[in-house]
Amino acid sequence: MELMKLTSNVKQIQDDVLKEILTLNANTEYLRGYLHGAYDKELFKKNVPVVSYDDVKPYIERVANGEPSNVISGKPITRFLLSSGTSGGKQKIFPVNNKFFEDMAFIFALRSSLISKHIEGDEKGKVVMLFFAREQSITPCGLPISTSVTGYLLSDSFKNRPSNCFTSPDEVTLCPDLKQTMYCHLLCGLRQRDEVVAMAASFASSLVGAVTFFESYWKEICSNIRSGHVSEWITDLSCREAVTNILGGGNSELADNIEEECNKKSWKGIIPRLWPNVKFIQSIVTGQNSQYIPMLEFYSNKVHLFSPAYGSSETMFGVNVNPLCKPEDVSYTFMPNISYFEFILADEGNKGEIVDLVNVEIGSYYEPLITNYYGHYIFYWELKAKNISDTIKPDNKVLVECCCVMEESLSALYREIRSKDGSIGPLEIRVVQQGTFNSLMEFSISQGASPSQYKTPMCIKSSEALVVLDNNVLARFFSDKSRPF
Known part of the structure; x- marks a missing residue:
């Protein structure tokens, strides 16, 4: 009886679950910047980006280190769960109550x-x-x-x-x-x-x-x-x-x-x-x-x-x-009463579309998204001054425009998904201190990379390497492009 009740009214249950989640968490530090205290479903879908674990990791670590739960949770966090590490090779911690x-x-x-x-x-x-x-x-x-x-x-x-x-x-x-x-x-x-x-x-x-x-x-x-x-x-x-x-x-x-x-x-x-x-x-x-x-x-x-x-x-x-x-x-x-589930279409040649639980189709392949899961594009920039003694002062207007120009240079598929349904969030540039890429090279060599063959990586997957970069971030800038490309 309980199963029939849950599976026969999925849309309403999912909407209620999302409303409850947003009502409880809209005023957390993490969501406040996206929702401004509101808990509207469409605002959530439009403004809240899909993020990887590494994106929310700093917020999780702040709570683990003693900051209030409302950094990332509207209810008190009572413990952290340790993942098995089988999916990404590294164990992660997740706050729960x-x-x-x-x-x-x-x-x-x-x-x-x-x-x-x-x-x-x-x-x-x-x-x-x-x-x-x-x-x-x-x-x-x-x-x-x-x-x-x-x-x-x-x-x-x-x-x-x-x-x-x-x-x-x-x-x-x-x-x-x-x-x-x-x-x-x-x-x-x-x-x-x-x-x-x-x-x-x-x-x-x-x-x-x-x-x-x-x-x-x-x-x-x-x-x-x-x-x-x-x-x-x-x-x-x-x-x-x-x-x-x-x-x-x-x-x-x-x-x-x-x-x-x-x-x-x-x-x-x-x-x-x-x-x-x-x-x-x-x-x-x-x-x-x-x-x-x-x-x-x-x-x-x-x-x-x-x-x-x-x-x-x-x-x-x-x-x-x-x-x-x-x-x-x-x-x-x-079970639609557990979390708010979305699904990203993973069919070959037709990837990227995000659909609600009630809109999945038999015969298609999807990746499950839990409330707000994806990786937006992040680029790390180390800016060098013309003169050694000069200090770099990133200009907000210039760097935001750089984000927009980079987005326009990416593939047609990226631009279509980015402008179509918001399943990819705004491109981000993180400006790091001078010498950061040298520190990244030193870290890679300490992990076994050959000094004579080292090349600055195009994509960073190691969480330890990301720590090297994120510990040296001076400023963050996001594309403000909302119109179609």
């Missing part, structure tokens, strides 16, 4: 209801849930930095969840030692094997890793089950006590049954052999995790693999509304 974890809880609840609708009896059993809490770091202003999963596990949304269907107590899930956590997850899951109806992890790689870990520790786990005592190397006291309560004394019969399965020649189907009542395995198996599908199918003996949701450190996107589809056929339905 409790709304992010409320959205995660909503997605988890929605996917649970979808499973219950398609798989009978799942709500009556337990799940071996391989959640792992990582160590947090702290910003200079004292706010925590963690992965999104760790942030969720430490949030009120997790602590106050309506029911606990996991085989592991929270003390295991929250143990900061990953080896101890994995061992205790498997120990608790096997001790309650007859109640287990599902096995789950955030990513398929974690599930395969769990089986590999179990190959090395199954004898010790069986010994713990037989004796009713936890191995001495499990030193986290709260975790140890909670697992001891789960064991509830020795169980030789169960230990013998597990040993019998593990001693067989092949480990094909080891998951349903260890948990005979398992109905499905839940984990993301799309994208980079698709490589693990054959291994999971081998270990699961074709127990259904359910890829539940699509998300990132920036936002939760949506859910798989067809839990019984094959892993290779998985698609995700965007």
Whole structure:
């Protein structure tokens, strides 16, 4: 019912979400220069540029260093999330508040209801849930930095969840030692094997890793089950006590049954052999995790693999509304109440157009934009005076005109997109101090570039190199061209 309500009124929900976002954030330092305190949708689309992470990074770092949240957020920032770094090679931090974890809880609840609708009896059993809490770091202003999963596990949304269907107590899930956590997850899951109806992890790689870990520790786990005592190397006291309560004394019969399965020649189907009542395995198996599908199918003996949701450190996107589809056929339905979604057309020969969620077309390819995502063009200029002793004083009128002239010199496709729908923001020139490009060369050489072959790069992708440039910016200028080129 909730899913039908959300997907049958997408435009209105998306408009309401954007209005809420703008109402809360229009007076932040970041948006005030674009919206002047207003929160009109068309003004947002016209004035607010699509930016890369590096464009907003200085604002994020200012808050991390102790400045008020309203530099970039209308609500108090409570923590920072650390990205995996798999998309760009570098980990990033994103400011969030409790709304992010409320959205995660909503997605988890929605996917649970979808499973219950398609798989009978799942709500009556337990799940071996391989959640792992990582160590947090702290910003200079004292706010925590963690992965999104760790942030969720430490949030009120997790602590106050309506029911606990996991085989592991929270003390295991929250143990900061990953080896101890994995061992205790498997120990608790096997001790309650007859109640287990599902096995789950955030990513398929974690599930395969769990089986590999179990190959090395199954004898010790069986010994713990037989004796009713936890191995001495499990030193986290709260975790140890909670697992001891789960064991509830020795169980030789169960230990013998597990040993019998593990001693067989092949480990094909080891998951349903260890948990005979398992109905499905839940984990993301799309994208980079698709490589693990054959291994999971081998270990699961074709127990259904359910890829539940699509998300990132920036936002939760949506859910798989067809839990019984094959892993290779998985698609995700965007939830319009989570974020304001736009899509940039990525079809060959027809790129650049930005459309709302309700206007995407079947058969076309898009990149998702979350509220305000793109890279406007930025050029770094090092201006040199005619005389060594002279000081450069950038003239605003001249540099703005330079921005306009440069835009006119770019390709016809750029000019069309720039003037058509505002999906590319005004071209920017950042004037840097004299000697900055020499500093950039020195940095590149320190990173392994050859002194004899170094050339000033045409495009900067390294975040460290961008820091060298941005730390030396004297002034910034933008094209004021609003008319068609």
